[in-house]
Amino acid sequence: MRRHSLSLRVGLALALSVLPFAAREQALPVQAANTVHMVYFPGPESDAMSQVVNYWNQHMAAKSGFQVEMDLFDRLSSFDKEATCLAAHSSSEDLIFTASYEVGSMAHYLDPIGHGAAGPGGNVNTSLFIPSTVNSLKVGGKLYAIPMDVSNQFLYYRSDLINKLLHNRQEQQLYTQLAAKYLHQHLVPKSPANWNWADFEATSIFFTQKYNPSSPTQYGTSLQLKNLIYNIMVWDDLLWSFGGSWTVNGKAALDSPAAKQAMAVYDTLYQLGCTPAASTSWEYPETNLAFETGKAAVVIQWSAAYHELTDSSKSPKFAHMVGLGPVPGNVHRTHVHALALALNTFSQNKANAVTWLNFLGTKQAMDMYARAGGIPSVASVLSGLVNVHPEYAEIARDVKQYGFAEPASAQEPAILNAMANDLSAAWAGQTSGPQALARANADLTKLLAG
Amino acid sequence: MASGSPVSSPSPPARRNVHRRRPARNTRSGYVLLAPLIVLILLVTIFPAVYAYYMSANHVLLSNIDQRHFVGLGNYADELHDGRFWQSILFSVFFTLVATSVEFGLGLALALLFGVIHRGRGLAISFLLLPMMVAPALFGIMYRLLLNDFVGILTYYLSLIHVSTDTLTGTNQIVPLVMVIDVLQWTPFVFIILFTALQSVPQDILEAARADGASAWRTLLAIRLPYILPALVVVLLIRGVDAFKSFDMIYVLTGGGPGTLTTTVSIYIYRLAFNTGDLGHANAAAVLLLVLLTPLLAVTLRYIIRDQGKK
Numbered sequence: 001m002r003r004h005s006l007s008l009r010v011g012l013a014l015a016l017s018v019l020p021f022a023a024r025e026q027a028l029p030v031q032a033a034n035t036v037h038m039v040y041f042p043g044p045e046s047d048a049m050s051q052v053v054n055y056w057n058q059h060m061a062a063k064s065g066f067q068v069e070m071d072l073f074d075r076l077s078s079f080d081k082e083a084t085c086l087a088a089h090s091s092s093e094d095l096i097f098t099a100s101y102e103v104g105s106m107a108h109y110l111d112p113i114g115h116g117a118a119g120p121g122g123n124v125n126t127s128l129f130i131p132s133t134v135n136s137l138k139v140g141g142k143l144y145a146i147p148m149d150v151s152n153q154f155l156y157y158r159s160d161l162i163n164k165l166l167h168n169r170q171e172q173q174l175y176t177q178l179a180a181k182y183l184h185q186h187l188v189p190k191s192p193a194n195w196n197w198a199d200f201e202a203t204s205i206f207f208t209q210k211y212n213p214s215s216p217t218q219y220g221t222s223l224q225l226k227n228l229i230y231n232i233m234v235w236d237d238l239l240w241s242f243g244g245s246w247t248v249n250g251k252a253a254l255d256s257p258a259a260k261q262a263m264a265v266y267d268t269l270y271q272l273g274c275t276p277a278a279s280t281s282w283e284y285p286e287t288n289l290a291f292e293t294g295k296a297a298v299v300i301q302w303s304a305a306y307h308e309l310t311d312s313s314k315s316p317k318f319a320h321m322v323g324l325g326p327v328p329g330n331v332h333r334t335h336v337h338a339l340a341l342a343l344n345t346f347s348q349n350k351a352n353a354v355t356w357l358n359f360l361g362t363k364q365a366m367d368m369y370a371r372a373g374g375i376p377s378v379a380s381v382l383s384g385l386v387n388v389h390p391e392y393a394e395i396a397r398d399v400k401q402y403g404f405a406e407p408a409s410a411q412e413p414a415i416l417n418a419m420a421n422d423l424s425a426a427w428a429g430q431t432s433g434p435q436a437l438a439r440a441n442a443d444l445t446k447l448l449a450g
Numbered sequence: 451m452a453s454g455s456p457v458s459s460p461s462p463p464a465r466r467n468v469h470r471r472r473p474a475r476n477t478r479s480g481y482v483l484l485a486p487l488i489v490l491i492l493l494v495t496i497f498p499a500v501y502a503y504y505m506s507a508n509h510v511l512l513s514n515i516d517q518r519h520f521v522g523l524g525n526y527a528d529e530l531h532d533g534r535f536w537q538s539i540l541f542s543v544f545f546t547l548v549a550t551s552v553e554f555g556l557g558l559a560l561a562l563l564f565g566v567i568h569r570g571r572g573l574a575i576s577f578l579l580l581p582m583m584v585a586p587a588l589f590g591i592m593y594r595l596l597l598n599d600f601v602g603i604l605t606y607y608l609s610l611i612h613v614s615t616d617t618l619t620g621t622n623q624i625v626p627l628v629m630v631i632d633v634l635q636w637t638p639f640v641f642i643i644l645f646t647a648l649q650s651v652p653q654d655i656l657e658a659a660r661a662d663g664a665s666a667w668r669t670l671l672a673i674r675l676p677y678i679l680p681a682l683v684v685v686l687l688i689r690g691v692d693a694f695k696s697f698d699m700i701y702v703l704t705g706g707g708p709g710t711l712t713t714t715v716s717i718y719i720y721r722l723a724f725n726t727g728d729l730g731h732a733n734a735a736a737v738l739l740l741v742l743l744t745p746l747l748a749v750t751l752r753y754i755i756r757d758q759g760k761k
Contacts, residue, residue, distance in 0.1 A: 077724070084724075105727060228705055277620035278597075280709075281707060286598065289601055410513045410514070413726075413727065414725070417721060417725040417726055426709070428711060
């Protein structure tokens, strides 16, 4: 009898022990009132934001009545994890980290913000930010997030090698010979600021040792060909610069002549061996490594790479030989997206979250963010830090002059993924360029139809 | 005290009554103590499985999970007609067969080898088991760096003997490469299971075989392998299932590429669910996968249960 009642007590205790975990959601509102939980991107972005968060918590938390806590998911699947939390109607995060290419798929779970929005989100002030980046975060005419980092691409080149090429007659003759032989065009070296894609190809061939044994670099370039949506954003630079886009009059247009020209550039460079064979599995870090180790002469790379490539502790040999130019093209175009913060519609702490967002929308906060390594979407902050970050002036100029954003929609992530699957198959030689484009076009048509 | 007194001494029936009461009480106590675990299992396995079946019969997107409409078997039909689904299944089958076979062969060879080595065996086994202690995703990252054309250590040493890593990491070699990495990580697992099983073979049987003049090879084929057959089956089953559902290492290393060359069925379903956001099709693909694997699992499990029953 005593043993029986003891067993029952132990069993009851074990059963009750799981209840606090279930009750955690009910416990959160008390905690949430004093803490704004914000998801952020781990890496340089969170390193920069931590400075702003620390400043707030040390100097402004007491007065405002709340502190801010940054929650980091992993970089590879951050958006996937957020999507799962939002689909579960979780209130554990007040502010959601999003991006121009993700906000459409998350909009259903976010509160509109900015002028004219109902609820606490209507008090968010976005006047400080570059208008094009704010517009990239609108879905159906409603704004859903404030922009933090602005991202675009540049042409990075070895300034020492290009300068020599531009002043050395012998090298220029060889350049012209190689262009005629492999591209069947008459080309002469010119300043990277004026390159089109043929110039990029010719320069890549010239700096590939297979064709120019005296080239200091093993490869001309390092393409990012991994099955990854960010590599599609880079490829889109070519598509847009040739006058193409994803859609024309609402219909899929990935089988256009412009798309075929864009595919042909990648195909030519890969088939000629101007980029390593392994680049079919490469993305941002590998392209940086190719440049830092002096193995590639010219690359198309994200703006965030500038501070790494010019950091002598990371790139001791070539940190002072980095040239920056617009992405090549008869018309220079660069994909632009903004990383951003959005208000979770299930948040139970919206008033404080909006207060924090408005602080982020001040020059003081964005200046702190920029000095810590962030690239805020604020023209005055970017131009004010040119002495410390010379690339910021280029970013501000290129985003304004050459920037484009793919059409925002709930299907945008799915479209990017379908294109990554289909086009990388051609880059890897699994299928031909036209076949890959046809398949991508069919997938896009299906996705646009909903 | 007269004999035949109506007062009797303690009798067996009283003791039998005690025995009958104890099992019922112990059983009830057992259920009570097991209840939290049973509830947890129901929550994390049965409920998600049932919900997956439900989702697979609906058109439902991650971007708007509240809005869904019933499509019956439509998602299943779409997946069965999707070449990419079958391509991922074929790759998973191919990957499983090759990787598991190689791991089995190498693991068995190592187990036999370590059976005759005694000096330093403990230390050697400790080092041998190290790869399987590393998370698969981290293993993928390690090899991504080790094999990088420009900063990889392996690449550097291979270049000293004039082996180009284009031959290792190019499109044509990526499939064998991911298999090699899987073999490097999981052969130790096969080894330790088989090594332990081989150690359990009774020595007197082996001595008797030796006394009868049986060769080492004959002893292996006729005595040792049959004796450890259940362990062989279990290790093949575990590694086979694990290899089939490979995700972490391959996703980190190649993202399922180049193109879709290394897209396993797990990566396919993950992309469908979280990159495309199509939960209906993703769940349908997962259920189809279960249907495809069930006969194999059933046969294997029946063998194991029958074998244990015989013992």
